[in-house]
Amino acid sequence: MTKRGAVLDCWLNRPEVRNAISTEVEDEWDDVLELAQGDDDIKVVTLQGRGPVFSAGADMKEFANTFRDPEPPAQSDNGDGVKMFDRPDRRDGANRRLWPPPAMHTPSLPRSWYFRKTLIAGVHGFVGPYAQRMLAPFDFILAADGTRFSWEQARTGSQNHPLAIYSFQLPMRVLKQLLLMGGWFDAETAHQLNLVQRVVSQEALPAEVASWAESASGLTIETIAAYKEGIHRMYEIAGLHSMIGVGNNINAHAAGSHGNDFHGTLRDSGMAAALKLRNAGVDSTITEVTTGARER
Numbered sequence: 001m002t003k004r005g006a007v008l009d010c011w012l013n014r015p016e017v018r019n020a021i022s023t024e025v026e027d028e029w030d031d032v033l034e035l036a037q038g039d040d041d042i043k044v045v046t047l048q049g050r051g052p053v054f055s056a057g058a059d060m061k062e063f064a065n066t067f068r069d070p071e072p073p074a075q076s077d078n079g080d081g082v083k084m085f086d087r088p089d090r091r092d093g094a095n096r097r098l099w100p101p102p103a104m105h106t107p108s109l110p111r112s113w114y115f116r117k118t119l120i121a122g123v124h125g126f127v128g129p130y131a132q133r134m135l136a137p138f139d140f141i142l143a144a145d146g147t148r149f150s151w152e153q154a155r156t157g158s159q160n161h162p163l164a165i166y167s168f169q170l171p172m173r174v175l176k177q178l179l180l181m182g183g184w185f186d187a188e189t190a191h192q193l194n195l196v197q198r199v200v201s202q203e204a205l206p207a208e209v210a211s212w213a214e215s216a217s218g219l220t221i222e223t224i225a226a227y228k229e230g231i232h233r234m235y236e237i238a239g240l241h242s243m244i245g246v247g248n249n250i251n252a253h254a255a256g257s258h259g260n261d262f263h264g265t266l267r268d269s270g271m272a273a274a275l276k277l278r279n280a281g282v283d284s285t286i287t288e289v290t291t292g293a294r295e296r
Helices: 023-037 059-063 129-135 152-156 172-180 187-192 206-214 222-235 240-253 264-269 271-280
Strands: 001-002 007-012 043-050 083-086 095-097 117-125 140-144 146-149 182-186 198-199
Touching: 007 023, 007 206, 023 043, 023 129, 059 264, 059 271, 095 271, 117 129, 117 206, 129 152, 140 187, 140 206, 152 172, 152 271, 182 187, 198 206, 222 240, 264 271
Parallel strands: 007 043, 043 117, 117 140, 140 198
Antiparallel strands: 001 007, 083 095, 146 182
8 A cells, every 4th residue: 555645545466366356355455445534634545456457356266165075964053044055056075165155144235335535446457257346336447458347257156246236337238248148348348338437558557547546636525425425325225235135146046057167176176277167168259248339
């Protein structure tokens, strides 16, 4: 992190794993927001990624390690309703895990949704679905030309997508292409879909983020908080909280076309083998989301 007057600049800094978002990274991000919220000098927080990509998304190796080898039938752990649940769609050797995951117990929005200061992201290279989920509540997103926004992990029945908030931002058939086909789109399409505000060269991205941060710091903290609370409250009244619950229900029943083996293959044979399995038989020219002006 670097503090520049009213701006706190932050970076995802795990380039050796393509800035994969682990539970530790999520906890650290929440801590950053708490720190910034309590600092009356800070009006804007920016987030960028070190290395060749912004973020591959969720730390899938961490997630794969939650799959357990077969054991005798398990009982409720301590009467709290969380059971070891048989998932017949999981591969042998990885078909039991805690179900439902804690995040599915109560519909909730991320901490960043309630952050009362301005959030700006600068993304490049690749943005996985869980990274898009992290970015969904951001106020402004700037993208480098050529950035790939991927939902391809949906083919595995992934729970790591920003369905709830995106349901208010994307057309229905775009959401269907992203989920049902494991789709993706580039930075220009993201701009045309109003998911990002600007597309610039990768070299110009840091300066563009700094310029937006400087412009956004002109308002008082009280005014920023009032505007954001008003806008977000309107989306909540329109049903955003209910959409979180719907998204959780979808996740609870999802089992992608290649989901049977992906996580176990990742655990046992590595990421390259798991991605080969996930992408088998997929035509990326069909799964790419384009707008009418860019149809090929």
